[in-house]
Amino acid sequence: xxxxxxxxxxxxxxxxxxxxxxxxxxxDGEFVAILGPSGCGKSTTLxxxxxxxxxxxxxxLFDGAEVNDVEARDRNVGIVxxxxxxYPHMSVLDNIKFPLRFKKVGADEAERRARSAAQLVQxxxxxxxxxxxxxxxxxxxxxLARALVKEPKLLLLDEPLSNLDASLRLTMRxxxxxxxxxxxxxxxxxxxxxxxxxxxxxxxICMSKGRIEQVGTAEDLxxxxxxxxxxxxxxxxxxxxxxxxxxxxxxxxxxxxxxLAGECGGAVVLGVRPEQITLGSGPLxxxxxxxxxHGRETFYHLDTPLGPLRAxxxxxxxxxxxxxxxxxxxxxxxxFDPDTTRRIDGCVLESAVQ
Amino acid sequence: xxxxxxxxxxPAADWAExxxxxxxxxxxxxxxxxxxxxxGSLPILVPYLWLFTVSVSGRTGASTTxxxxxxxxxMPALLAWSILRVSIVEPRRLLWTQLALAxxxxxxxxxxxxxxxxxxxxxxxWNSNIADTLKxxxxxxxxxxxxxxxxxxxLILALTQMTLVVIVSTLAGYYLSRFDFPGRAATLKGLLxxxxxxxxxxxxPIFLLMYWIGLLDTLTGVVLVIAALxxxxxxxxxxxxxxxxxxxxxxxxxxxGASRRQAFYMVVLPQVKAGMLAVAVFAFLRGWxxxxxxxTLLFQKTNWTMSLYxxxxxxxxxxxDYAMVSAIGVFYVLPSIVLYVMCQKYLTxxxxxxxxG
Ligand SMILES: Nc1ncnc2c1ncn2[C@@H]1O[C@H](COP(=O)(O)OP(=O)(O)OP(=O)(O)O)[C@@H](O)[C@H]1O
Ligand SMILES: [Mg+2]
Numbered sequence: 077x078x079x080x081x082x083x084x085x086x087x088x089x090x091x092x093x094x095x096x097x098x099x100x101x102x103x104d105g106e107f108v109a110i111l112g113p114s115g116c117g118k119s120t121t122l123x124x125x126x127x128x129x130x131x132x133x134x135x136x137l138f139d140g141a142e143v144n145d146v147e148a149r150d151r152n153v154g155i156v157x158x159x160x161x162x163y164p165h166m167s168v169l170d171n172i173k174f175p176l177r178f179k180k181v182g183a184d185e186a187e188r189r190a191r192s193a194a195q196l197v198q199x200x201x202x203x204x205x206x207x208x209x210x211x212x213x214x215x216x217x218x219x220l221a222r223a224l225v226k227e228p229k230l231l232l233l234d235e236p237l238s239n240l241d242a243s244l245r246l247t248m249r250x251x252x253x254x255x256x257x258x259x260x261x262x263x264x265x266x267x268x269x270x271x272x273x274x275x276x277x278x279x280x281i282c283m284s285k286g287r288i289e290q291v292g293t294a295e296d297l298x299x300x301x302x303x304x305x306x307x308x309x310x311x312x313x314x315x316x317x318x319x320x321x322x323x324x325x326x327x328x329x330x331x332x333x334x335x336l337a338g339e340c341g342g343a344v345v346l347g348v349r350p351e352q353i354t355l356g357s358g359p360l361x362x363x364x365x366x367x368x369x370h371g372r373e374t375f376y377h378l379d380t381p382l383g384p385l386r387a388x389x390x391x392x393x394x395x396x397x398x399x400x401x402x403x404x405x406x407x408x409x410x411x412f413d414p415d416t417t418r419r420i421d422g423c424v425l426e427s428a429v430q
Numbered sequence: 431x432x433x434x435x436x437x438x439x440x441p442a443a444d445w446a447e448x449x450x451x452x453x454x455x456x457x458x459x460x461x462x463x464x465x466x467x468x469x470g471s472l473p474i475l476v477p478y479l480w481l482f483t484v485s486v487s488g489r490t491g492a493s494t495t496x497x498x499x500x501x502x503x504x505m506p507a508l509l510a511w512s513i514l515r516v517s518i519v520e521p522r523r524l525l526w527t528q529l530a531l532a533x534x535x536x537x538x539x540x541x542x543x544x545x546x547x548x549x550x551x552x553x554x555x556w557n558s559n560i561a562d563t564l565k566x567x568x569x570x571x572x573x574x575x576x577x578x579x580x581x582x583x584x585l586i587l588a589l590t591q592m593t594l595v596v597i598v599s600t601l602a603g604y605y606l607s608r609f610d611f612p613g614r615a616a617t618l619k620g621l622l623x624x625x626x627x628x629x630x631x632x633x634x635p636i637f638l639l640m641y642w643i644g645l646l647d648t649l650t651g652v653v654l655v656i657a658a659l660x661x662x663x664x665x666x667x668x669x670x671x672x673x674x675x676x677x678x679x680x681x682x683x684x685x686x687g688a689s690r691r692q693a694f695y696m697v698v699l700p701q702v703k704a705g706m707l708a709v710a711v712f713a714f715l716r717g718w719x720x721x722x723x724x725x726t727l728l729f730q731k732t733n734w735t736m737s738l739y740x741x742x743x744x745x746x747x748x749x750x751d752y753a754m755v756s757a758i759g760v761f762y763v764l765p766s767i768v769l770y771v772m773c774q775k776y777l778t779x780x781x782x783x784x785x786x787g
Contacts, residue, residue, distance in 0.1 A: 128681045148684045161682035165700040174696075178687030222686070 078229040078262055079104045080125065089336035094120040096286040097134060102264065107256050109265040109273035112283035113309070119158075121283075122232050122304050125264065127151045138229065150177065152221030152263075155232040158239075160215045162322050167192070167402040168218050169203040175226040176388070193225040196219075196255065211367040213244045220252070231256070231263040237272060249276055270310050275296070296317035299408075305415040307347045309411065313375060316353075316385050318346045319414070327411075327425070332360060334406070338423035345412040346425065350375070350388035355396065357407025367394045378404070457516050462757045464512035476501075485760045488753025499542045507535040551757035554743075575731045579757070580739035587649055587656075587724070587735055588717030591635025594657040595664050595713040596706055602661075602696065608677075618669075623664040633726055640727055647729050655723050660716055664709045671705030672698070704744040707776050715766055 080102040087095040102108050106373055110118045123129040125136060135142050143151060147340040154175075162171050165248040194200050207215055216236055223231060233252070237245045244276040253276050267273050273280045273302065274294030282289045282297060282305075289300040293421035302306035306342045307315050322344050329332045329346055355376065362380035369375075374394045378385040387404070389395070396402055398409030409425025466672055470708065480497050487496040510531055518524045554577050606618065635657055637646070645651030681692035699706075721737040740762055744755050770777075 116620060123681075126681075126685050128685065143719055148681075148690075150688045151685070153681065153685055155685050157678045157682060159676065161676065161678040163679055163683070163697055163700075174683070175686040178692075226687070 079136045079140070079396060080230060081137040081140070081262075082134065083137065085121075085131045085136055086133040087124060087129060088132045092284055093183070094123070098288055100281065100288065102262060105262055106279065107252050107253070107263045107265070108279045108281055109267055109277035110281045110283055111267060111270060111273040111309075112146045112289075113172050113268055116283045118268075118283060118285040119234055121236055122155070122264065126232055129226055151230075152226065152228050153216065153230045153232060154228030155236065156216070156219045156223050156228060156236045158235040160207075160219040162215055162218060162222075164207055166206075167203065168199060168205050168207065168210070168275045171173065171207065171218055172203075172225050174333055175222060183253070189225055190221075193221040197221045212239045213248065216240065216248065219256075224255075224261075229260060233265045235267055235328045236414045237267070237269070238267070245272075249423075250362065252276065265378070270312070271329040274310075282309065284309070295327050299421075301347075302419055303412075304345060304347075304412045307419075308413070311349060313386050313388060316346075316348045316350065317412075318348070318383050318385075320344055320346050320420070322411070322423075325426075329382045334409075334424040336411075336423055338419055340411065340423040343414050344420065345414050347410040347412060348385070348406055348425070349408065350386045352407035352409065353378075353385060353387040354387055354405045354407060355387060355402055356404070358403050360404050361405070362402060362404055363417060364400045364402065365398045366398060367396070369394065378402075387417065450712050460668055461512065461516040468508050468512060468629050481756050481759050481763075483543075485551050485757035486755050487548065488551060488737045488756060489548075496546050496563040497544045503535060503538045507531060529593060546727060551753045552753075554754060555761070556756060567688065574742070575734055575739070577739060577761070579732060580734045581736060583649060584666075584718055587653055587720065588714045589661070590649075591657050591717040592713040593652065593687055595660050596656070597662055597709050598701075599664035599700070599709055600706060601666045602665045603670075604672050604698070606665065607672035608680075618666075621662040622664050625666070630722065633722070636723070637726055646720050647733060649728075649733060651765045652720070653672065653717075654726050655727070656717055656720055657713075664713065667701065667709055668705055669704040669735060675701045704776055709774060711769060711773050711777065714769065718766060 080100075082098050082100040084097040084099060085095065086097040087091070098121070110121060112118055120129060124131050127143070127146060127150075131144060133380045136144055138151070163174065166174065169190055172190040173186050176189060183187070191200070191203075194203060195211065197220050199214060199217045199221060200346045202210060202214060202218070203310075207218065210386075216239070220236070236252070237248055240248060250274060252265075263331040265273070265276060274297070277291070279291060280294055280297055281291050284305045290297060290306045292300070297306055297310050301310060305318070308317060320327050322336060322340050322345075324339055324341065325336045326346070327336050327346065339400075360380060360382070362385070363377040364376055365379050365384070366378075367374060367378040369392065372390065372392060374389050374391060376389070376394075376396065378387055396421065405427075406425060407427055411423050411425070413420055463517065475555055478495075478711070479500065480494070483496040483500055487493070511528070514524065514527050514531065518527060526722045606614065640646040640655070645654070678692050679697050679701075683697040684690065688696060720735070721741070724735045725741070728734065734742070740755070740758050741759055
């Protein structure tokens with residue numbers, strides 16, 4: 077178990093900057109998720125922690141000691157690759173035992189530990205098979221057992237669930253979470269699936285273009301996004317972003333005038349989550365362009381004086397049909413500075429619900 | 431909006447009739463295929479058959495009686511076999527009819543060619559100075575070496591050359607596949623260019639080079655020359671196999687505690703076994719068949735390889751005992767065939783790339 081710290085860590089390949097200088101601390105036993113779109117430097121960050129890549133800049137600390145020059149094999153990090161990276165020529169048991177070959181572990185002890193790791197992830201019946209004879213979910217469990225068998229200080233999971241079907245993914249999510257709680261190992265999960273990140277991790281690190289945009293709990297990221305990127309990346313259906321201009325306590329968006337709680341001025345971007353739009357009552361008027369039934373909830377496309385809006389309402393049955401005119405109100409709304417893309421503190425939309 | 435499909439409009443298909451026609455067509459195609467393949471392979475097989483029949487039946491001259499008799503039996507047998515293959519569907523019955531056909535064919539062969547067969551032509555195997563015992567012998571002057579000396583030399587040449595090629599091409603292929611270094615692209619282009627270069631044009635410079643470094647008339651010299659000529663392509667092949675091995679299993683091994691070298695031996699190398707085997711087989715055959723460079727670079731009789739032994743035997747006894755030359759030819763080609771048969775299973779997997787699915 078270890079406390080992990082990054083101080084100004086960066087990775088460049090020639091002109092390509094994969095990771096900008098980054099500061100980050102992960103507590104002992106914590107489960108964090110790195111969330112971000114493809115190519116934002118998630119895997120690179122992970123590989124630097126594992127010792128596969130050497131950072132171009134900065135320091136990586138394990139329990140306060142710099143490990144930049146410590147080789148991968150000496151870091152005692154368990155890693156599950158996105159492709160699982162099982163050794164094709166070895167049986168499942170030999171795959172799980174592999175890390176123990178390099179430790180001073182007797183043959184009997186290695187056998188015992190490998191079998192108990194296999195038990196932990198429920199692959200005990202598959203020990204004699206080759207990796208190619210396993211399903212994706214089974215391969216993933218084997219990879220997890222192999223990462224856990226050496227009792228690592230740090231467990232790194234690179235998009236481990238991306239190859240699984242939806243229901244298996246759900247099961248594995250809670251299994252991994254349960255295992256991590258049980259073992260108390262510091263864990264970093266890389267994913268571009270926001271639901272995975274927010275449901276599994278204690279804290280979510282949101283990355284974009286090699287930079288950390290925001291670190292926080294799932295709640296923080298959803299309700300108090302620090303930037304336009306986080307606001308639009310988190311949440312499905314995505315947040316409504318509308319350009320407007322503010323002066324004092326008044327905000328003009330499209331043809332609509334809205335009131336602000338707090339003062340600001342100049343060009344702003346208003347962000348409203350789809351479920352913050354209450355349909356059927358309120359000071360604003362609009363028209364339904366389209367509806368989508370999503371089982372438990374219904375999704376509306378609205379044409380309004382503010383511009384096109386997406387709204388979400390609980391309930392399987394659509395209360396409004398295509399073409400209906402309706403009134404609506406806006407609940408929680410956030411303001412962003414379009415130049416810096418950061419959220420404007422101390423200035424939010426005054427709730428316009430009746 | 432619904433599109434009504436009028437099912438009744440389509441005429442009722444006669445499924446049984448369609449299936450019968452499809453089966454017939456399939457069988458006809460198969461029969462035709464067998465026929466064409468059998469006919470096409472005839473010109474390739476006949477010379478081998480000639481060599482073999484003469485080696486076991488010829489008496490000083492090459493009599494083709496046995497060849498024609500063998501063909502007279504084999505051709506109808508082959509025809510009968512292809513007809514069997516397409517006309518009998520049930521596996522057990524097919525097996526039994528095939529066995530019966532084989533037995534009949536072998537029996538007929540024994541009866542028709544049996545009286546002609548003898549092992550006299552193979553006496554070079556136990557008679558060490560064979561050329562001197564033949565009439566009008568010894569154009570090369572002095573005694574002929576034993577065929578086993580030549581066999582041993584060929585084996586040493588082929589095996590050492592093979593070992594050298596496999597080791598160097600594996601290491602170089604790995605390096606080219608995994609590491610970037612100044613001049614990597616140029617090296618890859620150079621390898622292909624070297625392979626395209628006809629080796630014959632190098633004979634004189636190589637001869638001089640061997641003379642200067644004192645390796646003329648040694649097996650070592652020939653091994654080095656052939657290995658050098660064989661390497662560019664072997665390296666290219668191995669690089670391809672390494673390219674197909676994903677990086678992440680290597681990275682995974684290293685985070686599991688292996689050094690780069692251990693990761694290479696324990697995890698990467700097992701994935702390219704098929705490639706190494708292919709390179710080894712081709713390198714061995716190249717060394718085993720080598721004629722041009724052994725002819726120019728080796729002079730002493732004790733250094734003769736099988737190809738030289740065959741050549742001198744032909745030079746010396748041609749016209750006298752041409753059946754024995756055939757026997758030596760068969761003896762010479764036998765190891766290659768054995769090797770092919772043993773490795774065939776792995777070699778055919780090669781086309782699927784470095785890693786088996
Ligand atoms: N070896 C390399 N050489 C040059 N550029 C690289 C190298 N590896 C990664 N990059 C670049 O660094 C950036 C970050 O890559 P990284 O693999 O960390 O992305 P990621 O966030 O893991 O994406 P994904 O979700 O698709 O896996 C990408 O733009 C990529 O092109
Ligand atoms: Mg990645």
